[in-house]
Amino acid sequence: MNFLKNASLKRRLQFFPASLIAASSLLIGLLIYVILNYSSLFDHLHQEDMQVLTKISNISSEFEQTHSKLLTLFDSSSTTPELAYPEATIHLDKIHSLINQIGKISSDGHLELELHHTDHVINTNELTNALNDYLLTSTIAMERYFYDPASSHQIIQDQVKKSAEVNHFLTALTSSIVQQIENEMRATADETIITSVLLVILGLALVVITIKANTGVARRVDNSLSAIRKSLLGLAKGELSVHIPAKDDTPEIKEMATALNTYKQTQVALNNTLTELSEIKSDLELRVEQRTSQLQDTNQKLIQEISQNLMSQEQLKIYQKALHSTSEAVIITSAKNRIIEVNDAYCGITGYDRDEIIGANPSKFKSGQHPAEFYQQMWEELDQTGYWKGEIWDRRKNGELYPKWLTINTVVNEQDLITNYVGVFTDISDLKSKEAELEKLAHFDPLTHLPNRMLCRERVEQKLLSAKRKNNKVALLFIDLDRFKLINDSLGHAAGDQLLKTVAERLEASLRAEDLMYPLNSHFSHTIARLGGDEFIISLSDLNSVDYIADIVERIQETIRKPINLCDREVSVDSSIGVAIYPNDGSSYETLSNHADTAMYRAKEAGRGQFALFTEEMNQQAHQRLQLEIEMKTSIKEKHFELYYQPKICTTSHNIHSFESLIRWNHPQLGLISPDDFIEIAEETGMIIQLGEWILEEACRVCLDLNHKFNTKLRVAVNISTRQFQDPKLQEKIAKALNKSGLTAEHLELEITESAIFGDIEEAISIIRQISSTGVRFALDDFGTGYSSLNYLKQLPVNTLKLDRSFIAQLDQADTEDDRKIVETMILLGKQFRMQTVAEGVENPDQESILSNLGCDLLQGYLYSKPLPEKVFHDYLGNTLNTKPQKTA
Numbered sequence: 001m002n003f004l005k006n007a008s009l010k011r012r013l014q015f016f017p018a019s020l021i022a023a024s025s026l027l028i029g030l031l032i033y034v035i036l037n038y039s040s041l042f043d044h045l046h047q048e049d050m051q052v053l054t055k056i057s058n059i060s061s062e063f064e065q066t067h068s069k070l071l072t073l074f075d076s077s078s079t080t081p082e083l084a085y086p087e088a089t090i091h092l093d094k095i096h097s098l099i100n101q102i103g104k105i106s107s108d109g110h111l112e113l114e115l116h117h118t119d120h121v122i123n124t125n126e127l128t129n130a131l132n133d134y135l136l137t138s139t140i141a142m143e144r145y146f147y148d149p150a151s152s153h154q155i156i157q158d159q160v161k162k163s164a165e166v167n168h169f170l171t172a173l174t175s176s177i178v179q180q181i182e183n184e185m186r187a188t189a190d191e192t193i194i195t196s197v198l199l200v201i202l203g204l205a206l207v208v209i210t211i212k213a214n215t216g217v218a219r220r221v222d223n224s225l226s227a228i229r230k231s232l233l234g235l236a237k238g239e240l241s242v243h244i245p246a247k248d249d250t251p252e253i254k255e256m257a258t259a260l261n262t263y264k265q266t267q268v269a270l271n272n273t274l275t276e277l278s279e280i281k282s283d284l285e286l287r288v289e290q291r292t293s294q295l296q297d298t299n300q301k302l303i304q305e306i307s308q309n310l311m312s313q314e315q316l317k318i319y320q321k322a323l324h325s326t327s328e329a330v331i332i333t334s335a336k337n338r339i340i341e342v343n344d345a346y347c348g349i350t351g352y353d354r355d356e357i358i359g360a361n362p363s364k365f366k367s368g369q370h371p372a373e374f375y376q377q378m379w380e381e382l383d384q385t386g387y388w389k390g391e392i393w394d395r396r397k398n399g400e401l402y403p404k405w406l407t408i409n410t411v412v413n414e415q416d417l418i419t420n421y422v423g424v425f426t427d428i429s430d431l432k433s434k435e436a437e438l439e440k441l442a443h444f445d446p447l448t449h450l451p452n453r454m455l456c457r458e459r460v461e462q463k464l465l466s467a468k469r470k471n472n473k474v475a476l477l478f479i480d481l482d483r484f485k486l487i488n489d490s491l492g493h494a495a496g497d498q499l500l501k502t503v504a505e506r507l508e509a510s511l512r513a514e515d516l517m518y519p520l521n522s523h524f525s526h527t528i529a530r531l532g533g534d535e536f537i538i539s540l541s542d543l544n545s546v547d548y549i550a551d552i553v554e555r556i557q558e559t560i561r562k563p564i565n566l567c568d569r570e571v572s573v574d575s576s577i578g579v580a581i582y583p584n585d586g587s588s589y590e591t592l593s594n595h596a597d598t599a600m601y602r603a604k605e606a607g608r609g610q611f612a613l614f615t616e617e618m619n620q621q622a623h624q625r626l627q628l629e630i631e632m633k634t635s636i637k638e639k640h641f642e643l644y645y646q647p648k649i650c651t652t653s654h655n656i657h658s659f660e661s662l663i664r665w666n667h668p669q670l671g672l673i674s675p676d677d678f679i680e681i682a683e684e685t686g687m688i689i690q691l692g693e694w695i696l697e698e699a700c701r702v703c704l705d706l707n708h709k710f711n712t713k714l715r716v717a718v719n720i721s722t723r724q725f726q727d728p729k730l731q732e733k734i735a736k737a738l739n740k741s742g743l744t745a746e747h748l749e750l751e752i753t754e755s756a757i758f759g760d761i762e763e764a765i766s767i768i769r770q771i772s773s774t775g776v777r778f779a780l781d782d783f784g785t786g787y788s789s790l791n792y793l794k795q796l797p798v799n800t801l802k803l804d805r806s807f808i809a810q811l812d813q814a815d816t817e818d819d820r821k822i823v824e825t826m827i828l829l830g831k832q833f834r835m836q837t838v839a840e841g842v843e844n845p846d847q848e849s850i851l852s853n854l855g856c857d858l859l860q861g862y863l864y865s866k867p868l869p870e871k872v873f874h875d876y877l878g879n880t881l882n883t884k885p886q887k888t889a
Helices: 008-013 019-074 081-100 125-147 151-212 216-236 249-327 344-350 372-385 429-443 453-469 484-490 493-511 548-559 589-605 616-638 675-685 687-710 731-741 762-771 790-797 816-834 845-853 870-881
Strands: 328-334 339-341 387-395 399-410 418-427 473-480 523-533 535-543 563-565 568-573 575-582 611-613 639-652 656-668 671-673 715-719 750-751 779-784 800-803 835-840 858-860
Touching: 008 523, 019 249, 081 639, 081 816, 125 715, 151 249, 328 344, 372 399, 399 429, 429 453, 453 473, 453 523, 453 535, 453 589, 473 493, 473 548, 473 589, 473 790, 484 493, 493 523, 493 535, 493 548, 493 563, 535 548, 548 575, 548 611, 575 589, 616 656, 616 675, 616 687, 639 687, 656 675, 656 687, 656 858, 656 870, 675 687, 687 715, 687 731, 687 870, 715 779, 731 750, 731 762, 762 779, 800 816, 816 835, 816 845, 845 858
Parallel strands: 575 611, 656 715, 715 750, 750 779, 779 800, 800 835, 835 858
Antiparallel strands: 328 339, 328 418, 387 399, 399 418, 473 535, 473 575, 523 535, 563 568, 639 656, 639 858, 656 671
């Protein structure tokens, strides 16, 4: 700018005033043209570029919505592939249309975007590839979904991945366009500045040349130019806030300053536009970032919803499978009580097909067994509590009624309004049958199907109340079968059960009204019950008189006594019957049954096959029996029992061969009590086990002592009861008695009855063999009185047959040839089985002679000695053996 101060130049400018005017005008015109042309061009570029960016933003938003709609179509459980396919095609065509709005797809498959009328083309290969890939996979997904809807979950995952790629490249494209717009604007602005500066310099040069034509003008121009020079330096430094003065007396300078000020304003506008464009870019990037984040969140939520939906579908499948697999019937109705769903169990229980049930009202299956009040109460409880359960009867399709246990629950929505009823029930027909069976078992005997003790008591108590009101009588008959235990033990439990069932049938038959001969005005009712074992009880109620009770009892006994075929054998049994009558013999069931039981025992004592009416004397005897039982327990503890001994004589040597031990009760107040009076009590109460153990030990001790004192080898016989024989510790107790006494096993013989071994013959044989293997001998007592089996007899490892005294008692009478033959046969039988024979109850020499002649080995009875206590028997042996006792240390 120094040339402006040169004086010579000023002088030269004086000669060119016209040129200065022309140059200034040209300079100003060019400058104004450039500035105005740049401003118009800038506005045009800004407007077109913003339209492109807006379209791209719309493309991104529309693509997100279209993508979501496609996913929704694939995931919707209510949309079929036939409906989804056309709708998906519409959304894909919309994406094509949106792409065509921002450019054109070239022949090589690339998307070309033309910006602000330039030849610049942004490379969109990656975006084009992503869009093409998305469109292609969407088409394939639609076809795949059409043929395989179950694969929608995998389709959705693939589309979400492709969508993310398209969004990525859309974001990249937006950033690229914004960057290119900034670059082009900066380049345009630089060109305009350079052009403007050159024009200014050119104009200044012309002004300098023209200044010489006029010095005064030069001075004025010089001042203005100095100000312009400062302003240009400020503009060069970027100081857009400087002001270029324009004085009124110099039009050229004024025009130049105005142009420069216009340039400054334009530059300020350009900077503002660039700033605005930068803000738009930042805002656009933020929007793209936000949209991308929103899209990712939307995709993530959609994936979660799809996963939850799939899980819900799986759970629904599990619930449906459980619903149709459960054995309990399930029924679901609407709020208007119309059936909308049932499971397989419901159809199986009711017999209806599902199509016959859906839409029906459950009242269709009512049984008609419940009154209207029942259902009214049920619905009231459901409305109040939302829950009801109970037993109800319904009708199957075949018309059969059945009981069920039903539970109903209400289902309500968010507004607390009932939407459904859910019923679950179980067919309890089997349970009812079992309850009936249990009821029968609880009140009826399972073998004979007669009422048991409990039901008998209930019925009798009712009859007693009725008799009290009507002033009638009630008779209670207590029946016990004689010798039933022997039949049960010898022929087996099956035969015993058959006998009991036959007796029950005969009791029913004997009390049929048409078969009884009693006065027409003495009609009565009856109940027959089995109390247990071989005991029965009959109650006769509504009796006006008891005069014909004896006739009824005799008829019952005759009916029972008839032969019964058991195991191919004709068997007859008698019965002992005791009778107690209300109100004479008691006013309660307990009292009457006890008195009838007492009378029955009195009938047994009278010889079996008898009946007895209760008397007060019997009651006293029953009390005596109970008292005897109590005192017996005390006597065992205090050792009031003692053993008596009776010898067995050899028929060939006439010497003492062995002896039998017999129990006696030396009662402190009553004196000596016979076994017949207490053994049965001991058996029934189980006291025989403790008493029998003491007998074994005492007998072994006495035997060893006698053999030692008299230098003999006598054998002692000990009776073993049925209860003892069944004791699992019997062998252990025998060994204990032998070890404790020191007696050897061959000097001990155990006497058992047929009834003790024929209950379970195989088990009995096993027990006898085990004990016999130790050297202990066995004798079969009372042989011939039971149901002897020769087949089992030959298997029994017994050593001795002991003939019952009932065969010996009449042996010496003239008219007892049959008894003699029986005895002879039994003796021969014993010899055939290599068994020793013993006859008990020998009381005279004639019986001795006969038995000796028949070949009996040993004899026992009062002819030789009655049972003796230990000390007396000791003396008896000393006198009989003619041997002095040896002294003991």
